[in-house]
Amino acid sequence: MNPVSSLSLPARYRGRFAPSPTGPLHFGSLVAAVGSYLDARAHGGDWLLRIEDVDAPRMVPVAADGILRTLAGFGFEWDGEVLVQSRRLDRYHAALVRLQVDGDVYPCACSRSEIAAATRQPSVDGGLVYPGTCRAGLADGKAARAWRLRVPDQTLSFVDRVQGEVHQNPLRDVGDCVLLRADGQYAYQLAVVVDDAAQGVNAVVRGVDLLDSTARQMFLQQRLGLPTPTYAHLPVVVNAAGEKLSKQTQAAAVTPSDGSARLALAMDFLGHPVPSELRGVPVADFWRWAISVWSMSRVPALRGVFPGDLAEIGNGARGVSGAIPAGNG
Numbered sequence: 001m002n003p004v005s006s007l008s009l010p011a012r013y014r015g016r017f018a019p020s021p022t023g024p025l026h027f028g029s030l031v032a033a034v035g036s037y038l039d040a041r042a043h044g045g046d047w048l049l050r051i052e053d054v055d056a057p058r059m060v061p062v063a064a065d066g067i068l069r070t071l072a073g074f075g076f077e078w079d080g081e082v083l084v085q086s087r088r089l090d091r092y093h094a095a096l097v098r099l100q101v102d103g104d105v106y107p108c109a110c111s112r113s114e115i116a117a118a119t120r121q122p123s124v125d126g127g128l129v130y131p132g133t134c135r136a137g138l139a140d141g142k143a144a145r146a147w148r149l150r151v152p153d154q155t156l157s158f159v160d161r162v163q164g165e166v167h168q169n170p171l172r173d174v175g176d177c178v179l180l181r182a183d184g185q186y187a188y189q190l191a192v193v194v195d196d197a198a199q200g201v202n203a204v205v206r207g208v209d210l211l212d213s214t215a216r217q218m219f220l221q222q223r224l225g226l227p228t229p230t231y232a233h234l235p236v237v238v239n240a241a242g243e244k245l246s247k248q249t250q251a252a253a254v255t256p257s258d259g260s261a262r263l264a265l266a267m268d269f270l271g272h273p274v275p276s277e278l279r280g281v282p283v284a285d286f287w288r289w290a291i292s293v294w295s296m297s298r299v300p301a302l303r304g305v306f307p308g309d310l311a312e313i314g315n316g317a318r319g320v321s322g323a324i325p326a327g328n329g
């Protein structure tokens, strides 16, 4: 694959926000929502919503409704219908069948413990690099548990609008990734590629914890004959220990009653300091101002920022540049 320059934005911008309903919206997700919304609106584009609940065992059914209510309460206005991944399993199945027919995926019999016994090579996404055990076929007497994407042993490159040039050799850095899991669930990597194309998304703005998934997703787009969007990976909010905010790290929920003061904190975080007279104004007034000043070029090219360090974002003094374990989004 040739290096892909992802800096020139399309004529009609279509962006999206894709939360996973694992709990209420927290400040970390709010930052991703604000960044993707402002970039879409500042380009006169569309902003779509998608509920990424394909990873069913982790999901909280009522959380999706709560997230939508919270976004509406903060004054976000989305375009079109909300796409819900758990209602789209037939689409993921069709994509997997195409990959099977083309020989781009293969059955894998390995359990987690067998992989752990075969390799100690850490993967960029926090797991282990798949050692390729089943790449040339299942061993005698072994039954398929999962289906894996055959990723290339080749450096893939792209230009991220925030993080700059990114290079990854998917085979060496991650290994062949699972698209259909042993528990019968489709993997996020497959669903996100199918859905971005289905929604016509051509500009992805999301948290940097997904930066290391991007090369794989671009390869998958190519194999499925789908277009590749531009990418902008925002720094993620980390706690004092440097961990991404999530339900697991006890991130506090945000509520619309926090109003524009909370939106202002998200803007500060994204390199757009908010004048004091705009903190606490009605959200409609806040958005009018925010859309008029938004520029992706002002977002700090950092992987993680601890909000206690907000005053220092400008010089990057306490930003985190190391790996952030992956989530969805």
Ligand SMILES: [Zn+2]
Residues within 6 Å of the ligand: 107, 108, 109, 110, 132, 133, 134, 135
């Ligand atoms: Zn295997």
